[in-house]
Amino acid sequence: METIVSTEGLSKEYGGVFRVKHVDLQIREGEVYGFLGPNGAGKSTTMKMLLGLVKPTQGTVHLFGKQMNDKNRVEILRQTGALIESPSYYGHLTGMENLRVMQKLLDIPEKNLREALRIVRLENQAGKKVSHYSLGMKQRLGIAMALMRFPKLLVLDEPTNGLDPAGIEEIRELIKALPQQYGMTVMLSSHLLAEVDQMATAVGIIDHGELIFQNSLEVLRRKSAHYVAVRTQDSEEAARLLERYRPKREAGWLLLENLSDAAVAQINQQLVCSGVQVFRIEERQRSLEEIFLDLTGKEGAL
Numbered sequence: 645m646e647t648i649v650s651t652e653g654l655s656k657e658y659g660g661v662f663r664v665k666h667v668d669l670q671i672r673e674g675e676v677y678g679f680l681g682p683n684g685a686g687k688s689t690t691m692k693m694l695l696g697l698v699k700p701t702q703g704t705v706h707l708f709g710k711q712m713n714d715k716n717r718v719e720i721l722r723q724t725g726a727l728i729e730s731p732s733y734y735g736h737l738t739g740m741e742n743l744r745v746m747q748k749l750l751d752i753p754e755k756n757l758r759e760a761l762r763i764v765r766l767e768n769q770a771g772k773k774v775s776h777y778s779l780g781m782k783q784r785l786g787i788a789m790a791l792m793r794f795p796k797l798l799v800l801d802e803p804t805n806g807l808d809p810a811g812i813e814e815i816r817e818l819i820k821a822l823p824q825q826y827g828m829t830v831m832l833s834s835h836l837l838a839e840v841d842q843m844a845t846a847v848g849i850i851d852h853g854e855l856i857f858q859n860s861l862e863v864l865r866r867k868s869a870h871y872v873a874v875r876t877q878d879s880e881e882a883a884r885l886l887e888r889y890r891p892k893r894e895a896g897w898l899l900l901e902n903l904s905d906a907a908v909a910q911i912n913q914q915l916v917c918s919g920v921q922v923f924r925i926e927e928r929q930r931s932l933e934e935i936f937l938d939l940t941g942k943e944g945a946l
């Protein structure tokens with residue numbers, strides 16, 4: 645599979661502080677790559693560097709296998725579409741007129757306009773002034789503008805920002821369909837794990853400018869190894885008895901990792917034989933939020 649985006653040591657310094665630090669991205673063809681991180685982590689800055697909108701302080705960007713430089717940038721970026729921050733549009737023009745402005749600038753065939761409007765489900769609203777659009781419609785128009793060239797790579801910065809649940813669901817379904825239907829590769833940023841979880845096939849997690857995880861969503865999920873939660877009548881005593889399993893204590897429960905069935909049976913027996921009544925033994929899976937906390941060691945980052 646072709647690598648669509650790769651960066652090496654990509655870094656950006658603002659005012660003497662590195663806000664993006666040695667980021668090595670790898671995005672392969674057909675992926676929906678979720679670029680995840682808390683506010684201010686460096687997502688937009690990284691995306692802007694990929695699109696030639698911000699000059700890297702250090703490092704290189706390869707798009708479609710070519711290292712981007714001042715000479716080939718325009719040519720390479722012809723195969724990309726982007727929505728960075730809020731979409732830019734003329735409020736006094738209709739949705740269609742806005743697309744026509746872009747069409748003229750970029751020399752885009754007429755049929756692409758219709759198709760882009762259809763994909764974002766704005767065909768019936770194309771004659772309306774954009775100043776009368778809802779936030780969700782404006783966001784969809786922004787995506788239509790990014791899609792109009794039917795680029796190989798689509799870069800979307802927080803595409804569901806500010807949308808209501810129904811709008812989020814619509815955009816999510818739309819994005820998920822793009823690789824299969826149009827052969828696109830999509831990179832989208834978000835600060836919401838649950839959102840990326842439902843859209844992405846691969847994930848990069850950035851925190852304080854550093855890429856702390858990058859792999860398939862499958863691998864991220866595998867990190868969410870199962871653990872066993874035990875609740876007894878005396879969790880103090882139970883923790884002492886089960887010390888060799890290094891239990892974590894949480895709100896009256898003991899949490900034990902990586903236990904075989906035999907070990908669970910043994911634990912149960914040990915507790916009961918020691919006179920500690922066992923109320924519950926449950927298997928649980930770590931949420932993505934907990935995984936993020938494990939990776940960053942930070943509370944409430946997302």
Ligand SMILES: Nc1ncnc2c1ncn2[C@@H]1O[C@H](COP(=O)(O)OP(=O)(O)OP(=O)(O)O)[C@@H](O)[C@H]1O
Binds near residue numbers: 658663683686687689
């Ligand atoms: N042009 C700039 N000049 C100075 N500092 C900047 C500039 N652009 C971004 N920063 C800083 O770089 C850091 C990363 O910002 P960035 O917008 O890339 O983060 P982000 O992960 O996209 O967050 P958000 O979701 O809040 O936009 C922040 O501390 C921000 O203040």
